[in-house]
Amino acid sequence: MAPVDEAVGTARPRATIADRSGLLAPLFLLPAVVYIVALVALPFLLALAFAFSDVTAGDPSFDWVGLRNFEAIFDDPVFWRSLQNTLVFTVIAMVLIVVLAKALAMILVADFRFKRLVRFFVLLPWTTPIALAAVAWLWMLDSIYSPIDWVLRNLGLLDGNLYWLGRDNLAMASVIAVHVWRIVPLAAVIIMAGLISIPKDITDAAEIDGAGFWRRLWEITIPLNLPVIAVATLFGAILTFTDMTVVYILTRGGPANATQVLPSYAFFKGIGGGDLAQGAAIALFLFPLLLAATVAVLRAVRRLETF
């Protein structure tokens, strides 16, 4: 295409800057790049610097302290608990998201009555602002008035209350469940986009050859859909382990830090406690996780392009 542009340019001698795509292209891109450098790259470098400093909300002057913040957080059992929770939480959530999102995606592409209504309900968890969805769940998991408890009591399975958010394991399970509930619709929509792009001929041919539903699922749909599933899952994982909203609203990291994750702990230390330096150092541990996930996404995307 470039030669055409140049030809047009030379044909008209009064070509201004508005015509030269060689100049226009970087000029058009510049504002976006400046914005991202100023307010994403710069804060990231600043966060790195904070992690090696003694900056607090009360005393924002910058003094280099070397690895002191890292020594402090390595001695902090709550940090290790948060790191462990973050990992456990991400792995379990990812597994659940793959399975449920794949199933949901197949429903979303299927044809049936009330399809639009079902789609509306199914997408609600994802389109609702996380904080408000978490508030709705806080009430579902209430220690006394939880309707889940009421149903269990009336089925004769439960005496009294479960205290969803008051016990270590149940609280963790609740937080994971809410995350999965929230991310599955997004992952399903991504997988659905991938499912639509599988040529119908392939499944048709397999059907002629007598392949049943499960066989087609395992030997055609899933393998062809795999890169998209990978992208959807990794997206879900990133949105899960970098989020603190659900933990903040449901448990504030409790009971006794049982559901504390890295982002929430960084928040409580950095903003709640005003120790910006330590908060930054804790948040920094999200970065290797993020990098690993990103590399994995890129690989999956590259496999997508070979189709």
Place this chain on the structure above:
Amino acid sequence: MALTVADRAYVEQTRRRRRIHDGLGRVALYLVALVAAFCAAVPFVWGTITAFKHDADLYNAQNNPFVFNLEPTGRHVTFLFEDSQFVTFALNTLWVGLVVVAITLAVALPAAYSLARLNMRWAGPLGIAIFFVYLIPPTLLFISLTRMVAILGLHDSTWSLVVIYPTITIPVSVWLLMGFLKAIPRDVEEQAMVDGYSRLQAFVRIVVPLALPGIVAVVVFAFTLTAHEFIYALAFISPSSEKTISIGVPTELIRGDVFFWQSLQAAAILVAVPIAFVFNLLLERFITGFTMGAVKG
């Protein structure tokens, strides 16, 4: 893998035969769809019922939580609008969202055009790089941004969100817009340029109007992202008059141990339903934009 006409007829025939055997499959499909819809919607359904309950009905653990044991009441919804700052939060959310969307379009539209159309070297990798900025989470940046916002004197004001939120919306919007712009045939703008328009004029007068449906989708997506954001707002803003819905509702309608449950649920539903409705209308368009962004232009 092309099929002949006979093959297709055979497929149709086996399909028809299978459809009868597939009665069970249909039942399973409806069942799974029903379970999925139920699981997704149950907090909102119960929230809607809760919103109209009297205290005496709600705070009785023996009562069936899914029915009205006493007459429904609109008192708590009225409370939300008249006695809480919900309207202020909503207006703040709207104002922040609209300004952020305007900034986003002004920055992302030229960037997307440049990446999709102007034959720049590295356009492909640059596009992917910008998209990956979206994956950099607020939880990694909020501490240093809190400092930066304080230095700029923007803390405790919605202006802090107006300035910072485009970092979230620009990367996704560039990607989506790239997709929509690539779907517009090059011939159209080339014809305009032959007719004497400059590249810039062709972009503003021809390409932007043609991309309008895509731009609408981007406006909705970007606005929703700002309405969803929680961490920055929580870190930057403390006076309740400057809060957005996302932080205002959970922090102001929960005061220590006092939960205004009915009003909380009403607020959640009032925000959730309209957003979900608009999203459903535009879902296909979002998918097109995201997948087209990856297509080589």
